[in-house]
Amino acid sequence: MRVFVTGATGFIGSAVVDELLGAGHQVLGLARSDTGAAALTAAGANVHRGDLQDLDSLKDGARETDGTIHCAFIHDFAKFAENGQIDKRAIEAMGDALEGTNKPFIVTSGTGLVAPGTVVTEDMRSTNPHVPRVSEQVGLAYASRGVRAMAIRLPQVHGKKGKAGLISYLVEAARKKGVAAYAGDGSERWAAAHVLDVARxxxxxxxxxxADGVYHAVGEEGVPMSQTTEIIAHAVGVPVVSIKKEEAGEYFGPLAMFAGLDMPASSALTQQRLGWTPKEIGLIADIGQPGYFTG
Structure with a gap:
């Protein structure tokens, strides 16, 4: 199968490209720069120039291939609402191009904000009107328009030095503030997965x-924030502190919306429906390795 991949040079997208190529698929990867194009060529993929705001390029990439995987997102949480709308328009452009083809179209969303405080399952749908990222709702709507539309929800993804989803931002906050903090008692759980398991x-x-399927790329249902924060503190060389939830905005900045949230998720149905079993190293063992968070 020839597959169009957005975000093909990113942390997760590049792992997806490698996994697809290793399985005998061909990849057409979206690249917005010469550096990105060179990386795709070196990996063995074909290059499609463009970006998330070049809607004609996105439509062409989707039309020219047998399936589309949308991994790209602009991860600037200070502009979360704006970037959510850019993502929405990109998905609509590709979905419109795929209408009536029954081609696979996979969009990416997250497990965290579906239903905080509950172990989220694949059969629970995202309906929170206050979450700026609406990739799942927009993408799955194409299942009723002749597209094999699916959504993959991601937890905190690790597996490459310096990369661990939102945890990477917490490391930077610890460096700037001189303490590694969690809100409340640190018992809230964040689901996690290794990038190689995610790519599979x-x-x-x-x-x-x-079509209309939701899949969870979750290797661990929930890792307590107290454990994660201890790893961050050791990596950065700062003490651990507990802060009140009302102080989260000052410490975490744009990430305050996630602070103190219990965000566990199950992948039992994904494992059953896709025949997938996570097998890579866990979050704490991985990010706890010397030098994981450097610089």
Whole structure:
């Protein structure tokens, strides 16, 4: 299968590209720069120039291939609402191009804000009107328009030095503030997964996922923030402190919306439906390795 991948040079997207190529698929990767294009070529993929705001380029990439995987997102939480709308328009452009083709179209969303405080499952749908990222709702709407539309929800993804989802931003906050903080008692849990396990979910969903299907690329249901914060403190060389939830805005900045949230998630249905089993190293063991967070 020839697959169009957005975000193909990013942390997760590049792992997806490698997984697809290793399984015998061909990849057409979106690249917005010469550096990105060179990286894709070196990986063995073909290059499609453009970016998330070049809607004609996105439509062409989707039309020219047998399936589309949308991994790209602008991760600037200070502009979360604006970037959510850019993502929405990009998904609509690709979805419109795919209408009536029954081609696979995978969009990316997250497990965290579906239903905080509950172990989120694949059968629970995201309905929170206050979450700026609406990729799941917009993408899955194309399942009723002749597209094999699916969504993959991601937890905190680790597996490459310096990369660990929102945890990477917490490391930077610890460096700036001189303390590693968690809100409340630190018992809230964040689901996690290794990037190589995540990449396999994308491949399996592409090959045999069902229209309107939601899949969880979750390796660990929930890792307590107290444990994660201890790792951050050790890596940065600062003490651990507990702060009140009302103080989260000052410490965490744009990430305050996630502070103190219990965000566990299950992948039991994904494992059953796709025949997937997570097998890579866990979050604490991985990010606790010397030098994982450097610089």
């Amino acid at each position: 979910v994308y491949k399996l969903a592409l090959e045999k996922g069902m």
